Amino acid sequence: MLTRLLSATALALVVGGPVAAFDMSAMSAEERDALRSEIRAYLLDNPEVLMEAIQVLESRQADQQAADDIALLQVNADALLNDPTSWVGGNPDGDVTIVEFLDYRCGYCKRAHPEVAELIASDGNIRLIVKEFPILGEESVQASRFALAVREVGGDEAYKAVNDGLMTMRGQISERSLRAMASDQGLDADAVMAAMSSEAVQRIIAQNRALGQRLSISGTPSFVFGDQMVRGYVPLDAMREIIAEERG
Structure with missing residues (x-):
């Protein structure tokens, strides 16, 4: 026995x-x-x-x-895919949508940024949605508020430019550095600084945080590829494999 x-x-x-x-x-x-x-x-x-x-x-x-x-x-599909407060890039009619939750102070977000850009540019049929998700301290919050304020004041092209600028930025995020970035984009820096404290900007960040909590997202970057969620950095080749799976 x-x-x-x-x-x-x-x-x-x-x-x-x-x-x-x-x-x-x-x-x-x-x-x-x-x-x-x-x-x-x-x-x-x-x-x-x-x-x-x-x-x-x-x-x-x-x-x-x-x-x-x-x-x-x-x-949570509607909040992920149809929220007008989130910037949309790539091909708006793409057959696969990527949603990225990012923090401008996140080293892995900075590492992923050029790879996501390469994926979007080389593929041509991907819709990209960016969710501002500042979780790494006050500088992160300040940077996200700035990016959202730039979009409010200057539109989508200005947002894309400062999104790129913040991701490649190596120095401290401060009012001085943000004012300089706004001026470089030909924006009214005073108007951008004022918009950073607007109810609309604060509401977007609060909504994104609530969405992240519902999706059990606690770190950045986090991605949604179609119906797959990946919490963490994804190298370019792996992203391409996931996109191929979604299309398959």
Whole structure:
């Protein structure tokens, strides 16, 4: 009986199912102690069983996360795809939409920025939506408010220019540096600074944060590719593979 129970237990470790053929409560204390010793010895002799069990568990968790993400994206599709307060680039009629949650102080966002730009330029059939998602401190909030204020004052082209500028910026984000950037774009810096504190700008950031919370987004960059969510940096080749999957 002990050998059969041990085999069933090892199988359960791999497939993740219960050992239904045996009633553990019916075993004596001596039998339970012997079982524990045998299981320990078996696992020490066959550690690959644990690795197989872990792989099965991780695969099931990944599948469940993907299913949960699809449900979340469906529920929040309108806020993700049809929000007029979010800047839209690339091909507005593209067959695949990418939504990017970004923070201008995020090193991985800066790393992803030229790769996203290359993907959009080389593909030609991708719609890009940017969600301002400042989570790395006051400078991040200041930068996002500035970008949104620039869009309010100067329109989409000016927003794109400062979005690029903030992503490549290496110095401190301050009122002085932001005023200089606004002036470089031919904008009224005073008007932009005033718009940074507007209710509209603050509401957009609050809405994006609430959306991120609903989608379980806690870091940047985070991406939505069609019906797939990727939390974290994605290299260009991987982005292209995901886009091909979406089209497939």
